[in-house]
Amino acid sequence: MTGFRALPSVDQFLLSEAGRGLIDTHGRSALISALRSALAQAREAIRAGAGCDDVAASLPSRVAEMLDAQAASELRPVLNLTGTVLHTNLGRAVLAESAIEAAHMAMAHPLALEFDLEDGGRGQREDHLRELLRELTGAEDATVVNNNAAAVLLALNTLGSGREAIVSRGELIEIGGAFRLPDIMARAGVRLIEVGTTNRTHAHDYAGAIGPDTALVLKVHTSNYRIEGFTAAVPAPALVRITREAGVPLLNDLGSGSLLDLSRFGLRREPTVREAVAEGADLATFSGDKLLGGAQAGFIVGRRDLIAAIDRNPLKRALRLDKIRIAALEATLRLYRDPDRLQQQLPTLRHLARPAVEIAAQAQRLVTEVATLLAPQGFRVTACQCESQAGSGALPVDTLPSAGLRIEGEGGDAPDRLAARLRALPIPIVGRIRDGAVVLDLRCLDDDARLLDALRALDAP
Secondary structure (H helix, E strand, C coil), X not given: CXXXXXXXXXXXXXXXXXXXXXXXXXXXXXXXXXXXXXXXXXXXXXXXXXXXXXXXXXXXXXXXXXXXXXXXXXXCCCEECCCECCXXXXXXXXXXXXXXXHHHHHHXXXXXXXXXXXXXXXXCCCHHXXXXXXXXXXXXXXXXXXXXXXXXXXXXXXXXXXXXXXXXXXXXXXXXXXXXXXXXXXXXXXXXXXXXCCCECCHHHHHHHCCCCEEEEEEECCCCCCCCCCCECCCHHHHHHHHHHHCCCEEEECCCCCCCCHHHHCCCCCCCHXXXXXXXXXXXXXXXXXXXXXXXXXEEEECHHHHHHHHHXXXXXXXXXXXXXXXXXXXXXXXXXXXXXXXXXXXXXXXXXXXXXXXXXXXXXXXXXXXXXXXXXXXXXXXXXXXXXXXXXXXXXXXXXXXXXXXXXXXXXXHHHHHHHHHCCCCCEECEEECCEEEEXXXXXXXXXXXXXXXXXXXXX
């Protein structure tokens, strides 16, 4: 008990210079909570034989560390060196500078989100995106919700609640997080009618399934997998002829979605939204934060009467976007008006289309400096070739030739130990483990200095 007298009481610490400073920084309540926890730990340390004076002297710094840790956000910027450009667990698309500026403006100021500045009446928040989407897709009208799963859910519920929706068995997809299309359809209130088989569906399958209770036909772009071999699928133009003859709408879910032909940037061609509209889809849905390279959103474009019905659906309010994402999306969509400069301005496209030779040159620039930083800790660093991918279900079977740094250490658990230490850095570095080494794919590294500065904080083992 005598040793505990070296420790201050809660009131004594609060009145001390260190205590007053921590109150100014973190607040009285947070300090008291951290202090009580630190005092309990200090008493345990003294019971275990630690020096009383040493424990008491370290108390202010210990409390400060605890408060700093509590105040630090879990949403920390990281270096994405995984080789997956649109990494769902890392937030998918990095926004363009103009989108970041627009989002900041929306956060910092009141703005005319649902206010018509011309007549002083109430406006619609979708109006800030509507004309841009019509221009870029050729659709009659457009609306937006918080992601593409919500877009499909809302469209299905509006067009088909209580009725049937026809889908090919080969298109009953599962997206990330174990969300399955049949489950979304059930929540939307439509009855799923499967046609065809997993690998082959024909026009007569759809035509034969349409009946008096059919509300719509749903076509789903299998953007996160491919079925190859003995296959057959009905293209959208053929489905349009079938659905129009039957008088039911066609909903084409494009998944990742693309506003431009990606082949002009050296990537595999994906169906564009404009093509889906031109082919005659009554509605098309697609994501905002995947190939489009914007903030998380789900777009619905198509016939004016169907969009109006969707906007009247009470579910729409539950799924709508806030002003920050609308501002960022508007700025992102404006970039598509200038396709010739899009690759320089949109990070997603820049990273996807980055030439392998450029990344390899970056690896050669960095290998010596990184090796110098890590050699004292027993790691060997070499430049290597590797394969990147788009991620988030986009371009699923395509890999992109890339380059990076291969880091090896002693012991079978060296890659796991190093990966954990890299994730624990003030600016975490997230790579991948492959063939007994940590590989840092440099495709998404725009600035060499960011990696070097992050690695300098790596403490010795």
